[in-house]
Amino acid sequence: MTREITYVQAIAEAIDEELQRDEDVVLFGEDVEEFGGNFGETEGLYEKHGRDRVRNTPLSEIGIAGMALGAAVGGIRPVAELQFADFAATAGDEVFNQIPKQPYVSGGQIEAPLTIFAPSGAGIGAGAQHSQSVHSWLGNVPGWVVVTATTPYDAKGLFKSAIRDDNPVFFLPHKMLSETKGEVPEEEYTLPLGEAAVEEEGEDVTVVATQLMFHRAKEAAAQVDADVEIVNPRTFAPLDTETIAESVRKTGRLVVVDETVERYGTQGHIANEIVENDFFSLDAPPKTIGVKEIPIPLSPPLEQEALPSADRIADGIESLF
Amino acid sequence: MTQKVSVDDELARDFLEEMLRIDVFEEETKERFGEGEIPGFVHLSGGHEGSHVGMGAAMDDDDWLAVGGARLIGQYIAKGVPLPEIMAELYGRVGGSNEGHGGQMHVSDVDRRLYGHAATIGSGQNPAVGLGLAEEMKGTDNVAVTTIGDGGTSRGSFHTALVFAAYWDLPVVFVIENNEWAISTPAESLSPDRLSDYGIPHNMPTESIDGSDVEEVYHTVSEAIERARSGEGPTVIESRVVRLVPHFEGDKETYRDEEAYERAKEEKDPIENYRERLLENGVITEAELEDMVANIEAEVEEAVEFARESPEPEPEAAYEHVYKTPLYGQGDRR
Ligand SMILES: Cc1ncc(C[n+]2csc(CCOP(=O)(O)OP(=O)(O)O)c2C)c(N)n1
Numbered sequence: 001m002t003r004e005i006t007y008v009q010a011i012a013e014a015i016d017e018e019l020q021r022d023e024d025v026v027l028f029g030e031d032v033e034e035f036g037g038n039f040g041e042t043e044g045l046y047e048k049h050g051r052d053r054v055r056n057t058p059l060s061e062i063g064i065a066g067m068a069l070g071a072a073v074g075g076i077r078p079v080a081e082l083q084f085a086d087f088a089a090t091a092g093d094e095v096f097n098q099i100p101k102q103p104y105v106s107g108g109q110i111e112a113p114l115t116i117f118a119p120s121g122a123g124i125g126a127g128a129q130h131s132q133s134v135h136s137w138l139g140n141v142p143g144w145v146v147v148t149a150t151t152p153y154d155a156k157g158l159f160k161s162a163i164r165d166d167n168p169v170f171f172l173p174h175k176m177l178s179e180t181k182g183e184v185p186e187e188e189y190t191l192p193l194g195e196a197a198v199e200e201e202g203e204d205v206t207v208v209a210t211q212l213m214f215h216r217a218k219e220a221a222a223q224v225d226a227d228v229e230i231v232n233p234r235t236f237a238p239l240d241t242e243t244i245a246e247s248v249r250k251t252g253r254l255v256v257v258d259e260t261v262e263r264y265g266t267q268g269h270i271a272n273e274i275v276e277n278d279f280f281s282l283d284a285p286p287k288t289i290g291v292k293e294i295p296i297p298l299s300p301p302l303e304q305e306a307l308p309s310a311d312r313i314a315d316g317i318e319s320l321f
Numbered sequence: 322m323t324q325k326v327s328v329d330d331e332l333a334r335d336f337l338e339e340m341l342r343i344d345v346f347e348e349e350t351k352e353r354f355g356e357g358e359i360p361g362f363v364h365l366s367g368g369h370e371g372s373h374v375g376m377g378a379a380m381d382d383d384d385w386l387a388v389g390g391a392r393l394i395g396q397y398i399a400k401g402v403p404l405p406e407i408m409a410e411l412y413g414r415v416g417g418s419n420e421g422h423g424g425q426m427h428v429s430d431v432d433r434r435l436y437g438h439a440a441t442i443g444s445g446q447n448p449a450v451g452l453g454l455a456e457e458m459k460g461t462d463n464v465a466v467t468t469i470g471d472g473g474t475s476r477g478s479f480h481t482a483l484v485f486a487a488y489w490d491l492p493v494v495f496v497i498e499n500n501e502w503a504i505s506t507p508a509e510s511l512s513p514d515r516l517s518d519y520g521i522p523h524n525m526p527t528e529s530i531d532g533s534d535v536e537e538v539y540h541t542v543s544e545a546i547e548r549a550r551s552g553e554g555p556t557v558i559e560s561r562v563v564r565l566v567p568h569f570e571g572d573k574e575t576y577r578d579e580e581a582y583e584r585a586k587e588e589k590d591p592i593e594n595y596r597e598r599l600l601e602n603g604v605i606t607e608a609e610l611e612d613m614v615a616n617i618e619a620e621v622e623e624a625v626e627f628a629r630e631s632p633e634p635e636p637e638a639a640y641e642h643v644y645k646t647p648l649y650g651q652g653d654r655r
Contacts, residue, residue: 071451075459097441
């Protein structure tokens, strides 16, 4: 049985069910209590689970991330929200040096089963400091499991797995997708971390895309005269290279589109994995499409210029034939 | 004038023994480092031993320690990590507490509730608050003690940790080991006279004490831990010590006034002072002291042997411990 719910409802349900399931799970962040989170992602949770389990914090990402680390080491499972993914930078040391490295430097003694989640991505005119996609920053530091969500189905199933995983997981919903609706099972379910999903099958070209770019890639696929296979990586670190490679072995062509900045971004890494290990499966050079080397501007036409459009993706696909 | 001894004889002898253990272990570390046996860099604790030991003794086995500042090894010892495991970790060997993945700045021992150290100074305090939160949520009366140097108190992360601990009245004891220097930057130039005053805006109890007196540290930290245990929230303690050693081995200390330095060595050495105090009060005899030192030297010798004999990690071990696999939902694919 399925029903249609929104992406943020899927997120709230995931947290709700995990709070219910495991008494070690605790949610904290700025304004997660009555306010219910900036996008409504924690609505109703405080009323249902109470102040011990759902906690407002003072305004400091350093405190939120650092406390999450200690709490996880101390044996509870924190689910910590940052209001925008960009703010991970204000807790730079916690995010880049402490959380992903403490388990490693301890020689595996320390476990940090925490989840940080933070809306990422551009499109709501929020300006350069509220619109970044940060999975390339995070994916560059071994130790983080980096997960994104493309549909309500993804959001719920992946978030629940993130909370249950024994690694630090950075979970990145996309703010433009907050109100999108999709089918989500009534029954409880989880989706595996570390595995990409072939969302649309096709014979001629593989397009790798998640979040908003996945939806734009679908539009692009409808515009072009080619049979497009779309692969959603879901987890960026560790990356399921195998599923992508398998798809390219079938189609012989690869387009990687993502909202991270092209320079040193996810696109180049994914393309390189194929070039280096599966070069002879390619019939054309891979195409990488992302945000050009600019911060995300505010004005809607400028902002849309910065993001890969369905047209740009379609052009990218056609350039391979 | 002879200072009295305020704890029972056995505890007093334990204090002295533990300080000597740090001293002998670190002297040996310095030599082994000088001989090129220990990689990286080495920060020694000279002058901090009373502070480390008083604090360690005030903690129960189940209380967490999150180490800060740059004087680390003495704190690992004071938390009860076995010497061979520490030494092997300094050597980067398999037998080290962290199997060689951590080294001097990252010794952890989760079973002994040593969280470890954030080598970016001042980043260990918020995790300590998280540890306090975890204990509180689990309904234990365990506390988290976290140390920091005077230098580290300038970081926003330290102040954030105070805000968060106060926000929920968490069982955390902040100990600032003020040894007057952050490498070459003097603590004197920081605005508060007592660095524990940083706790005042948060309405926390604050204390500023002579951290080179092991008993004073023991009593003050014990009281703070007691308060935290009984739900009365966090405390900030400034433990004033003198750094009687270079910042790290190899630091030429060109920034220090030699006369004041020599005087500090005379007057503020916690081990020398305590040794005399116990001798004068008849708590220990010269002969017992000699035995004590001889035993410690043998222990340290064994620790070095253990480290030397412990194998280097296989190169493939570099890939261990990055992720716990399989990831959730993956079955046992990897
Ligand atoms: C965030 C950060 N900045 C700078 C350093 C380099 N550093 C290492 S120790 C140190 C001085 C620390 O002084 P203090 O906090 O007083 O500790 P102490 O050396 O006195 O034990 C500095 C600047 C560091 N490790 N981390």
